[in-house]
Amino acid sequence: MGKNPEIFEEGRKLPVVEEFYSIQGEGFHTGKxxxxxxxxxxxxxxxxCDTKFSWDPSLHPVVSVDEIAERIFDCPAQALVVTGxxxxxxxxxxxxxxxxxxxxxxxLETSGSHKLSGTWDWxxxxxxxxxxxxxxxxPLANELKVIIENSRDFEWAEWNKTKVxxxxxxxxxxxxxxxxxxxKPLTQYVKSNPDWKISLQAHxxxxxx
Numbered sequence: 558m559g560k561n562p563e564i565f566e567e568g569r570k571l572p573v574v575e576e577f578y579s580i581q582g583e584g585f586h587t588g589k590x591x592x593x594x595x596x597x598x599x600x601x602x603x604x605x606c607d608t609k610f611s612w613d614p615s616l617h618p619v620v621s622v623d624e625i626a627e628r629i630f631d632c633p634a635q636a637l638v639v640t641g642x643x644x645x646x647x648x649x650x651x652x653x654x655x656x657x658x659x660x661x662x663x664x665l666e667t668s669g670s671h672k673l674s675g676t677w678d679w680x681x682x683x684x685x686x687x688x689x690x691x692x693x694x695x696p697l698a699n700e701l702k703v704i705i706e707n708s709r710d711f712e713w714a715e716w717n718k719t720k721v722x723x724x725x726x727x728x729x730x731x732x733x734x735x736x737x738x739x740x741k742p743l744t745q746y747v748k749s750n751p752d753w754k755i756s757l758q759a760h761x762x763x764x765x766x
Contacts, residue, residue: 565614568648568674570621572597572614574641578632582760584681585700585726586664592634593766594625599642601668601688605706605732611642626655636662636678643668649675669694684717695720702756705743706732718752728756 574595581589598614637656645667653675656663664679669690682698684690701721703714731739747753
């Protein structure tokens with residue numbers, strides 16, 4: 558897991574790729590302001606990943622959670638989105654405790670492939686075929702967001718849909734690098750299967766972080 562694994566296990570320090578205050582661009586909370594914390598480290602390895610620079614945690618500075626918290630509390634943020642990489646490679650309990658003290662809403666973006674830590678207001682589960690989610694996370698997901706790269710991914714989406722709870726929000730999101738090719742069949746699929754909604758990476762269209 559990179560340098561100083563014992564520090565990571567305590568959860569008081571995390572390898573930070575980037576952090577910034579912006580607008581959520583994907584899924585259920587699209588358009589809402591939030592502070593984003595991208596944690597380094599991922600063993601899922603999606604070929605189309607647009608943040609491959611985050612995969613190796615040893616390439617990123619180890620930052621105190623208390624230091625991160627100060628920056629969050631100094632801006633108007635009312636919500637924190639924790640993403641990666643795969644953030645569940647690390648113990649996130651301390652991070653959540655610190656945020657809860659200031660009543661910051663906590664949103665997690667995860668593949669669900671590792672044990673859940675922390676207490677979350679919203680869990681966005683984005684399952685990956687090469688490393689499927691652990692069974693225990695499916696009933697905890699508030700949102701299921703499946704990336705669609707080709708027509709075979711619709712079957713993968715439907716299989717995951719059977720595992721989440723009935724009131725879970727369902728989204729299909731076009732993989733950005735093939736957007737022009739996949740958006741038409743994706744649109745047709747959602748029109749024929751209206752339990753699903755389309756998630757677009759609005760922040761990329763808006764050209765913001």
